[in-house]
Amino acid sequence: MANLATREAYGKALVELGKENKDVVVLDADLSKSTKTADFAKAFPDRFFNMGIAEGDMMATAAGFATCGKIPFASTFAIFASGRAFEQIRNSICYPELNVKVVATHAGLTVGEDGATHQSVEDLAIMRAIPNMTVICPCDDVETMAAIKEVAAMKGPVYIRLGRSSVPTLNNEADYKFEIGKAVTLREGKDVTIFATGIMVSEALKAADLLEKQGIDAQVINIHTIKPIDEKAVIEAAKKTGAVVTCEEHSVVGGLGSAVCEVLSEYCPVPVKRVGVMDMFGESGKPAELLKEYGLTAENIVEAAKAVVENKK
C-alpha cells in the first residue's frame, strides 16, 4: 500500500484536469504549497489566481468566474473555507447554484501541531447544511483523483474535504469507479455495519479485522459522499446487520454520524454508536497522538461495534 496524502493526489489531479479542460481555473488564498494547487500554478500559470489571505474574496471571485463558464477550484484549509468563507459559499455560490468546487485541505484533527484554531471538525456539518451543496470526503489518493475528475464533470457547487497527512491507499487505481452519492462496500459482514468516511475508512477496515478475531462479522462501507448520502445503501446495510457504527474525523455533531442517524431514524431505527470528536475542540499534538487522544482509532471502533452488537440483543 502506498502512502500519500489526499491533498497530494489533489495536486496531481488538478494538473491532469488542467490539460484536459481549458475551462478549469484554480484559486488559492496563500496556501498553494500546502493545498498543492502550486502544482497547477506551475503547469498553468495563466489559469491560477493567488487571491492572498482573503478567503471570502476568493470564494466570491470564484463565483464570478463560474458565471462566465469557468470551472473554478477554490482551495484553502478546511477551517477557513467552511468557517471564514461560509457566507460567501452560501450566498454567492450555493444560492445561485454556481459551478464552483471548494476543495478544502488540512481537515480534521490531523492537521496536528497547529492545534484547535487550525483543526476543522465542524466543516462537514456546516457545508452539509447548505442547500445545493454536494459534500465529498475521499478516503485515499485514488478516490481523491477520481472524485476531482467527477466533480469537474458535474455542474454545481461541491465541497471536497482533504487531509494533510499521508493515508494508506485502499482502492485500486486500475478499476476504481467513483460515483458521486454512491456508497462503496469494502467488506461484507452480517453482525454490524461500520460506515466510515475519509481517513477513518482505513481504521474501520482494521477494526473489522480485529472484530473478526473476536467472532464479530463486520461489514465496512465507505461513505465518500456525505451529501447526498446514499440512503438506499445505509438502509439496506442497517436492515441486514441490525447494528451500526459511524466513524469520522469530525465532530459527532452534524457530520457522517448525524447524516446516517437521520436516515435510520426515519426508515430503519437500529442501535447506533458514533465514533468521532465528542463535541470538543482539539489541541496541539502529532496526528497519530491526536487520533488516539480523541478516540478515533480502530480500537475505539471495535469498542463501539461490540456495544451496538450487544444492544441488538
Added chain:
Amino acid sequence: MARDIENLKKTANTIRQDIIKMLAESASGHPGGSLSAVEILTALYFSEMKIDPKNPGWEERDRFVLSKGHAAPVLYASLAERGYFEKSHLVTLRKIGSMLQGHPNMNDTPGVDMSTGSLGQGLSVANGMALSGKLDKKDYRVYVLLGDGEIEEGQVWEAAMTSAHYKLDNLTAFVDFNGLQIDGPVNEVMNPTPIGDKFKAFGWHVIEIDGHDFNQIFNAIDEAKNTKEKPTVIVAKTVKGKGVSFMENVASWHGTAPSKEQAEKALEELGGAING
C-alpha cells in the same frame, strides 16, 4: 444606444415611478437607495452597456453586478423598461412565487447577472467576471454598483486589492455615495470617507462626480474605458430618495415602503399616477 440626455431623463423618471409603484404594491422593500442610483443604472442600461435583452446570457455582453442588492427595485425597473421581461411582473415584487425576489436572484430574473444581497460580495464577483474576460481575451466590460455603507464591509477592500493587483481595467465600480445607511448618516455610523482617497491608495483610478448628472456619468465612464492597467471607481455623490421630496435625505426611507397615499404623493411629484 445614443446618449440622448433628454430621453434618458424621461426614462429615469419612468423608472422612478415604477420603483414607487412596485414598492407600494409589495408594501416592503428599499426605496431610498433605489432612487439614488436611478441615473447610474439608466446610463448603463439605456446607453452604455453592450447587452441584448432578447439574449440575456449572451457571452459577449457587458456585465452588471448590483452589489448593494437591496436596491433590487431600481434593477428590476430598469430591466423591465429595457425589455428583459414584461412590466406587469414589477408589482409582484417580494410576493410569494414571484420571479422578483427581495434581493436579486440570477436564476429567477432574466438580465440579472449575479445573485446579490448580502453586502460586500459583489466587487469580488465582478473581479471574477473581469478576470474571466481577460483570460478569454474578450472585450466585455464589467460594472458593479456598491453602496457607501456597504464599503464598511472588509471584503470590499480585499476585493479592491484584487482588482488593482490584477490590473482589471475592464472593470468599473460605482459607489452610490448617498450618505445614509439604515442606522443614520454613514459618517456617524462608521465613517467611510474619504472614499476616493481610500480606493486611490488601493491602486485604483478614482473619479468623483454628481451621480444624478448624466453628462458627468458618461464622461466618467469614458475616462474609465480609457484608463489602462487600473480599475476605475466612480464615486457618485447622490441623494438618497432622490426625486421624492419627503424621501430625500431621510435615513428611515432606506428600507421602508411607501403607503398607497405616500405613493400617490410621490407619483404626483414625479408626474405620474399609481395606475398610470
